[in-house]
Amino acid sequence: MNPEAVAIEVVTHHQVIDQSLTKSQLRRIYTMRQLYWSDNSAITVFVLPSQHELHKRFAKERLQIFPYQLNRIWHKLTYSGLGVAPTIVDSEQELIQSVINTPGAIGYIDDMTLSKVEQNQHENVAVIKVISQQTPVGEQEQKGSSKGVVNVVKIKD
């Protein structure tokens, strides 16, 4: 890993109760072998397009899988009817928005974008309010402001 490169954080929807994941759990989640969080709520996986720099780094550094291997697994699920593959979004901005808006969501973000999002949260509470109104669960606004817009998940060995 390039030490100068910006670190990649794994983020989840703020209601996800799992605060930390092992490397193999993260791998199972992204290879669609684990579909539920520890409280039995469904996991919704978000990713960037396979040629996106951040996706390539996430796959190699965090999952230790090559992006083409993920494609093979996901294509098989999507086009053979066996299961559901992660939802692909076009940009980092869209990815973080999806994680904020979707209960049970998991995604990844680079450190710099994350701190920008967190900064915006303080400056732009109105935006978060709008977001929380869209989701059915009532306490979100409170939690959102006390814990941050997303959870940053600790990855253990």
Next chain:
Amino acid sequence: MLSKLKTNAAVEALSRVCNLFSSIYWVSKTRTIATLLISFSVTMTQAQDDKSSLNSQDFQLHGFIAQGIIDVDGSDFVNDDGSVSTELTELGLNASYQLNNKFRFAGQVVYLDGGNRYAQGVRVDYALLDWSAFTSEHWQANVYLGRFKNNHWLYSSSRDIPFARPSIILPQSVYFDGFRDIAVGSDGIATKISYSSDNYGNYDWQFSYGSSPISDEQVKNVLSEYALGSSEQDYDAQTSFYWQPAFSSWRFGLSLLDAAFTYDSAGVGGGDVFFDADFTFQFYTLNALYEGEKWEFSGELYQQRFTIDGFYWPDFKLDNIGQGYYVQSRYKFTEKMTFLARYEDFYINKDDKDGKKLEQSTGGIIPYYFGFHKDATLGINYDITSNFSARLEYHWVKGAGRLTPVVVPNTHINDSESWEMWAVQLMYWF
């Protein structure tokens, strides 16, 4: 002079007719593709509307469009006249709807045009109810009801997903296009049980039982163009097991298949020269896959047993054991460019690897080279974007053992042991 004029006029008239036919063909083909594209986009728009109203990931819509050019020299693999062909069209559209945590509906429709390789047209690739019977952090058990795809072999589920398979034309000894509609899936029940362990890796066990409908065109493709009766598949039972050691680049698998078919002759009165028959087919494979950063290796080793009881005459009996393998390597030259090299070797009867006995037993009617199929392939794939790729490949083939029709081969067009083909294809998916 007059005769020359006449000939010229005839040639011109003929070429005009040909042009007319080819433009009619093109118009109809363009129309088919356009209709499918329009329905694609209409459904897409609807899906996006639905998505916003559902406000969830429960409904998913995906699809692909691929068009290529293929040229075969020396066999009827794609067409009978050996001309460069655009009969390399593959379109697909699928949807998945998660009803609740336990049940999901999924279906895919494909349109295929591959010339002689398989019947041109639209088919329902799969249409199933997926019951998530059990799930935990390490275990998943699913039951699929309806029409499901064959997920047992290395590329059986991705054989007509252009960007998900390794080459435009797959190793024909396993993924024989003539058997495509029968082998690609079944109507019935399938199960998949997966176990993922931190210490021992990932295990997948699958079982399926069902049957495939067989159209009259397939009967002609597989048996003979003179077979006027109908055929049906009694059953198709398959199982497979895959193991990927923990954090390993390797994965190993094996699969077993047992299937039976019957042929109902149209009878002498119906003009059918063939008789009622029972066919059985057993197929066993071992496979391995290695996925490294630059290199990818894969291969399948297989044995099949094919029996015929009847068909040519009421007491006719045949029991053949065929064997084969292919080894394949892919090299990721850059992040976008991948090279492919593959060698495939297959013979229909293990006691007659060079086909000499076949030629002798048929009194020379079926030449020896119908007893085997060997294919050396080189190819290149370029990923233009994350969901748009281009592919080019060349095949050097020896043998006619994987050409249609199978049971009564066309020795007139396939008059040489060696034949070659190249193909290019553009693929887009979403």
